[in-house]
Amino acid sequence: MLRVSKLTDYGTVVLARMAREPERTFSAAALAEAVALPVSTVRKLLKVLTRxxxxxxxxxxxxxxQLARPPQRISLADIIEALEGPLGLTECSFQHGLCQLEARCHIRSQWQDVNQVIYGALARVSLVELLAKPSNKSIALLNT
Amino acid sequence: MLRVSKLTDYGTVVLARMAREPERTFSAAALAEAVALPVSTVRKLLKVLTRxxxxxxxxxxxxxxQLARPPQRISLADIIEALEGPLGLTECSFQHGLCQLEARCHIRSQWQDVNQVIYGALARVSLVELLAKPSNKSIALLNT
DNA sequence: TTTATATAGTACTAATATAGTACCGTTTGA
DNA sequence: TCAAACGGTACTATATTAGTACTATATAAA
Known part of the structure; x- marks a missing residue:
């Protein structure tokens, strides 16, 4: 349903937690405790994000x-790409030649535009925005 | 990988084809032939879109x-919602109470903002834009 | 130098979702 | 009355995701 995976979801929660103390070094166990997730899962997550x-x-x-960059320079797009691979709403927008309809398909390039727009929106939300308590702030930001 | 399902992908192809002759009534077989997809699959698709x-x-x-509305009033958001259910990037943004972290989670409302933005982007692409041959046109449109 | 702590890599199982197909019933126009 | 075409549903196979465990390696402190 156009949903990110749970691991990605957890990823945003964990990174947002880290962003509250950007200089601190967290052990996997400490983080798991802090966000109330199983240690194994958090461990897996952190490994991928590090890689x-x-x-x-x-x-x-x-x-x-530890965060590799200041929180304002880590975006949702970064997190999703790290945990789910390159963003592409359709198979064909991700890689040429996978879709047998490609030759007869008239809408491939349009999907690519759509991907770019969504990527842009996700890139504009950093951990800082994610952390900001009140809503409607990021919305304003995103629609510029 | 933040991807729509194949059925949704096919849906856009089929609807785009119909939008080229918006008044015409297509049989499932004729459409399947036109877009080079298996009849069974197209049949399933059409049933859902009708419902x-x-x-x-x-x-x-x-x-x-037949298209129920003029092509410019059928958007990617409509198609995705029809075939995949309501758009929600995370479980919690779709429905309350599913996520056990909800009480301790500080970023739920932010995800909801993100969903809205993405929904907006998808809602701004109609079958007409999807059909338009050259690229970069929809992009300009989307970024307004 | 030893030991405890912590990450790195990998492999595995179970659960879930997707993809694809087929079948039977109902409607409708010729 | 019959054939064309949709409506609903059920089923199987496949792929993906989720969750967990185990072994190896690195590092700081005792």
Whole structure:
């Protein structure tokens, strides 16, 4: 239903939590505790986010994870791309040649436009906006 | 990967084809032929679109399907909602009480804003835009 | 140098959703 | 009356997602 995966959903929750203390280093266990999610799940999540450059990690005692960039420079688009791969509403908008209709299809380029617009909207929401308590603020921002 | 289902994808192709002859009544077989998709699949698709008011149907010999509204009044948002249910990027944005984190979650309302923005973008693309050959036209439109 | 802590990588199972198809019933025009 | 065409539903196979566990490696502190 045009839904992000649960892992992505969790990702935004976890990253938003981290954004409240952007300098702090969190262990997976501490984060799981803070957002009330299973440790295994949070661990998986953090690994992926690290691999995609949104987090820095440090092993060993006193190790943990830290935001790789200031919160205002980590967007929903970044998070979704890290956890779900490149955004593409249709198969054909993601990669050429997968769709057998491609030759006869007249609407491929239009889907690509739509993708770009949605990407733009998601890119304009950073962890800072995500964290902002009151609503309607981000909306205003997004519609510029 | 933030992707619409194949059925939705097919739906846009089929409806775009119908929009090229907005007054014409198409049988499922004729449409399937026109867009090179299996008849069974197209049949399923048309039934759902009819149930959701995007098409009018007529049974019997000489029966078939017809756009229920002028093409400029049928949007991607309509199509996606018909085939995938109400748009909601996260579970919680769709319905209250599903997510156990809700009480402790600070970003629910932000997701709702994001949904609205994406809905708006999809609502602004009608079958007419979808059909328009050259690209970058819809983009300009969408960013207003 | 040893040990406890913490991440990295991977693999696996279960549950869910999607894709695709078929069948039977009903309506309607010729 | 018959054939064309939609309506509803059910079913199977496949793919994806969700959740979890296990082993290896790195690091800081004792």
């Amino acid at each position: 995609h450059g949104l987090l820095n990690s440090c092993r060993g005692q006193q190790g943990g994870y | 959701h008011g995007l098409l009018n149907s007529c049974r019997g010999q000489q029966g078939g399907y």
